[in-house]
Amino acid sequence: MNYITVENISKSYGELELFSDLSFSIHKDDKIAFVAKNGSGKTSILNILSGADVPDTGQVVMRNGLRVSFLSQDPQFDPKLTINDTIFNSESPQLKIIENYDKALQNPEDAEAYQKAFEQMEIHNAWEFELQFKQILSKLNLVNLDQKISTMSGGQIKRLALAQALISNPDLLVLDEPTNHLDLEMIEWLEQYFAKAQFTLFMVTHDRYFLERVCNEIIELDHGKMYTYKGNYTYYLENKETRVAQEQIETGKAKQLFKKELEWMRRQPKARTTKSKSRIDDFSDIKKRAHLRRSDHNIELEINMERLGSKIVEFHKVSKSFDDLVILEDFEYVFKRGERIGIIGKNGTGKSTFLNMLTDSLAPDAGKIIIGETVKFGYYTQGGIKVKQGQKVIDVIKEFGEFIPLTKGRQISAKQLLERFLFDGKKQHDFVEKLSGGEQKRLYLCTVLIQNPNFLILDEPTNDLDIVTLNILEDFLLDFPGCLLVVSHDRYFMDKIVDHLFVFRGDGEVQDFPGNYSDFRDYEASSPPVEKADTTTTISSEKKQDQNKAEKLTYNEQKEYKNLESKIRSLELDKKSMEEKFLDASLSQDQITELSQKLQKIITTIETKETRWFELADRLGL
Incomplete structure (x- = not known):
């Protein structure tokens, strides 16, 4: 059943043409992801589909009576209303029935009104819908229904908008970055919910695991042309590569x-x-x-950052709380060179507070944080870039630095860094205020990197970035030789980049888990629910009865064993990527020789790490 047909639409803002002559269709039960670079007009297309905007040319033909619900990146609600008022401010007949029933419960003296409301619940079978609607609010941590919109954070408002969209039970859900501002547990719940529910979806999301597990079709806008892939994210990658x-x-x-x-x-x-x-x-x-040219080339960087000394960052019995909310309690950790740590935990457990203490913008209540003299922080915050009126993109970067030094006396200029992060020559001379939200985040990221830090801190760096930019950022970070600390809800990003995790459990408890996010989820899933496993002394979730075998490895060896698994996976991806470069028929003999040497280096490294992995596995008795 056809829901929407989009025919030859175009959209421009002044001289800037976002897209032209685009056509596609949405059918019942489709779960479509729309993929394109930032600034290509993704949000404009979603606004057109939802009826919030109209195309300059072309038309959008909708099925009669189609109910569409739209989750925007910046939802707006009446600040005087409560969560409860906002939820029930809907045209949904079932919500009206539930609202009347709730009001009747609050006034038990009016037996006639209660009986009438109860009968309506029975007639329309609204009990199951009420249960589902309360489950959605609970999963999205919207528990205080009397809270005023004016007192809510941006993340809470985005979750409220998502809840309202789900509860309205539309024929078609149009979603702009639905996983932003959700913690990892919420994302996984939403992923399962969409995979099972009979929703028709059209969404923009950068969450690649979400794409993999939810979507059955991907539409890509690439260099002005539309391409449709009838499959999930893996299918899309394979077929795009062929194309x-x-x-x-x-x-x-x-x-x-x-x-x-x-x-x-x-x-x-x-x-x-x-x-x-x-x-x-x-x-x-x-x-x-x-003369067709693609702009998705890669630049390999061997960064020549300022050397880190033996002392980097040390936490000694650090404690922090806000009234009754305990963030840290006697936290101890000594950072080592080259560490790549991910930070996970529910919203409100203190992840951003931890980063602010680390960068000395917030003092601990007790204990000491010692920063080494050679440490140079690069801190990407959630706040983003502060746009100055009349400032151009290239000028923003040059305020922070002209180049990044590379090995062998080479360097990458501000202009080249911008090019790598998809700002072409023309875009570099655009005014910053003309950039899309995702492009501004990309520019902010460049301002952090151009300062050539040796300790990089990224607080939700993947929000609003497109998949193309994420791949570039991941390549950059895999080359980065300094310390890396990342807070992110992007599971694919975390799996590829980090070696171990700080898990913020709440109530001041922080655990050091030796592995990436997928390792952690596997561990949690197989741990007995009645007791909380101690991840600081355990290498994996397998066979607690075999702890005597695990004791054959020291804690550092257990940690090394788990890290080896993720490193080998990452190296295998590098090997595959390197092998694909040989398909380029235009390579010179010198380029082929250089690639061969790099490939051999990767293969040798894989073999060395696999040998060490087998040695440790043998001692574990696996």
């Missing part, structure tokens, strides 16, 4: 034909026949195809 490779082959053929036709054009006399005029007309099309 891009085929396009490169066709571009190569077009270049050869272009050279041939160019020679013919230069030989032609002024008087031309009808046949030659036809060939001349074809020449312009050949020229266009021959």
Whole structure:
């Protein structure tokens, strides 16, 4: 059943053309993800689908009576209303019935009103819907229904908007970054909810595990063209790779034909026949195809950052609380060179507070935090960049630095860094206020990196970034030789980047888990619910009865064993990526030799780490 048909739509703002002649359709039970770079017009397309905006040209044809619910990135509610008022401020007949029943319960003296409300609940079978609606509020941690909108944080308002969209039970849900401002448990619940529910979805999200497990179709806007992939994220990656490779082959053929036709054009006399005029007309099309260029190239960086000394950061019996909310209690940790730590925990457990204490913008209540003299922090906060009126993109970067030094005396300039993060020459001279929200986040990230820190702190860096930028950022961070501390709800990002986790449990409890996020979830899933496992002394969740075997490894060896698994997985991905580069037919012999040397280095490293892994596994008796 066809819900929506989009025909040849376009949208511009002044001289800026976001997109043109785009066409696609949405059918019942589709779960579609829309993928494109920041600034390509993703949010504009969602606004058009939801009816909040209209295209400049083309049309959107909707099925009669179609109920559409839209979750925007910046939902707006009446600040004077409560959560309860906002939820029931809906056209949903079932919500009206539940609202009347709740009012009747609050006034037990009016037996007639209660009986009428009860009968309506029975007639419309609203009991199951009421249970579902209360479960949604509970899962999204919206428990105080009398709380005023004016007192809520941005994250709470986004969760309220998501709850309202789900509860309204529409035919089509249009979602703009639904996982932003959700903690990891909420994301996993929503993932399972969408996978099972009979919703038709059209969404923009950068959460790649979400794409993998929820979506059955991906629509990509790439270099102005639409491509549809009838499958999940893995299917999309495989088929996009094939498409891009085929396009490169066709571009190569077009270049050869272009050279041939160019020679013919230069030989032609002024008087031309009808046949030659036809060939001349074809020449312009050949020229266009021959000069197609993709801007998704990668730059490998060997960063020459300032050397970290032996003393980096030390926490000695650090405690912090706000009234009755305990964040840390006697926390002890000594950071080591090259550590890559992820921080996870529910909202409100103190993750951002921990980062503020680490960077000396907030003092602990007790204990000491010692920062080494050689440490240079780079801190990416959730606040983002402060836009100055009339300032251009390139000028923003140059305020913080002109270049990043690389090894062997090389360097990468501010301009080159911007290019790597998808700001082309024209975009670099745009005014900052003209950038989309995602582009501003990308620019802010560049201002942090250009300062060449040796201890990088990223607080929710993946929010509002597109998948293309995330892949670039991951490549950069895998090359980064300093310490890395990341707070993120992006599970794919965490799995690829970090070696171990600080798990904020609440009430001042922080556990050091030796593995990435997927390792942690597997561990939690297989731990007995009646007792909380001690992750600081356990290598994995397998066979608690075999603890005597685990004792054959020291704590550091257990940690090394778990880290080896994630490192080997990451190296295998690097190996695959390197092997794919050999498919480029334009490589010179020197480039092939250089790639071969890099590939051999990766293979040798994998073999060394696998040997060490087998040695430790043997001592564990596995």
